[in-house]
Amino acid sequence: MKKRIEFENICKTYSLGKVLIPALKNINLNITEGEFVAISGPSGSGKTTLLNLIGLIDKPTSGTIRFEENVITYNGQSKLHRLRQAKIGFIFQSFNLIPVLNAFENVEYPLLLTKMSAQQRKKRVEEMLDEVGILSMRTHKPRELSGGQRQRVAIARALVHQPKIVLADEPSANLDLQTAQDILQLMAKLNQEENVSFIFSTHDPQIVKIAKRVVSIRDGKLVN
Numbered sequence: 001m002k003k004r005i006e007f008e009n010i011c012k013t014y015s016l017g018k019v020l021i022p023a024l025k026n027i028n029l030n031i032t033e034g035e036f037v038a039i040s041g042p043s044g045s046g047k048t049t050l051l052n053l054i055g056l057i058d059k060p061t062s063g064t065i066r067f068e069e070n071v072i073t074y075n076g077q078s079k080l081h082r083l084r085q086a087k088i089g090f091i092f093q094s095f096n097l098i099p100v101l102n103a104f105e106n107v108e109y110p111l112l113l114t115k116m117s118a119q120q121r122k123k124r125v126e127e128m129l130d131e132v133g134i135l136s137m138r139t140h141k142p143r144e145l146s147g148g149q150r151q152r153v154a155i156a157r158a159l160v161h162q163p164k165i166v167l168a169d170e171p172s173a174n175l176d177l178q179t180a181q182d183i184l185q186l187m188a189k190l191n192q193e194e195n196v197s198f199i200f201s202t203h204d205p206q207i208v209k210i211a212k213r214v215v216s217i218r219d220g221k222l223v224n
């Protein structure tokens with residue numbers, strides 16, 4: 001199994017004026033290709049902080065992060081940006097869909113940064129919309145979709161450029177249990193078919209059950 005991401009003695013401390021807030025304390029964690037992992041813990045335990053570090057959108061205070069066995073350095077921002085763009089997909093809690101673009105255009109968006117032709121993009125976007133079950137809603141704007149449907153658009157968008165890792169921060173928040181379970185099952189299916197590592201955070205025990213591996217965090221520390 002190929003290593004995707006490795007954390008070695010990772011600490012993250014936020015400073016608010018003179019107050020230091022240790023959000024992550026000495027985290028050691030490995031995630032390999034194709035894993036389906038839940039990060040579980042109460043509010044304020046450090047889930048979002050951990051996901052932001054895994055997604056290379058934030059920098060640790062100390063410790064080493066390796067991505068596909070290469071140590072990440074945080075001084076070359078454009079290199080880091082390209083790595084993120086090519087290899088990582090995000091599903092944010094509020095979905096972050098672009099309101100003026102319809103479902104098709106939202107999913108197409110990450111592909112505009114690649115060398116794909118318009119025809120190739122259309123094929124890939126329609127394939128993804130079909131995969132998540134909302135191809136017939138391709139011309140709907142986000143406000144014309146339900147929460148679960150928007151979540152599906154966000155999943156399609158996160159996967160459209162075939163990343164190696166997809167991160168989802170509380171993907172089940174704001175959804176009823178049935179829709180949340182459907183969405184997670186869909187993520188599990190895509191995880192198997194596309195061999196993407198899926199990492200999602202949740203504090204819902206019903207949702208944790210769907211994961212193949214659970215990483216529990218309490219007060220900034222991993223617990224077993």
Ligand SMILES: Nc1ncnc2c1ncn2[C@@H]1O[C@H](COP(=O)(O)OP(=O)(O)OP(=O)(O)O)[C@@H](O)[C@H]1O
Nearest residue numbers: 014015016021023042043044045046047048049050
């Ligand atoms: N930008 C920030 N500046 C200062 N402190 C922060 C910042 N972001 C998070 N924190 C603090 O770090 C700790 C961990 O926060 P984090 O957002 O990672 O928790 P979480 O597990 O995602 O919580 P939730 O379930 O409520 O989303 C908390 O004590 C929080 O107050």
Ligand SMILES: [Mg+2]
Nearest residue numbers: 047048049169
């Ligand atoms: Mg959070």
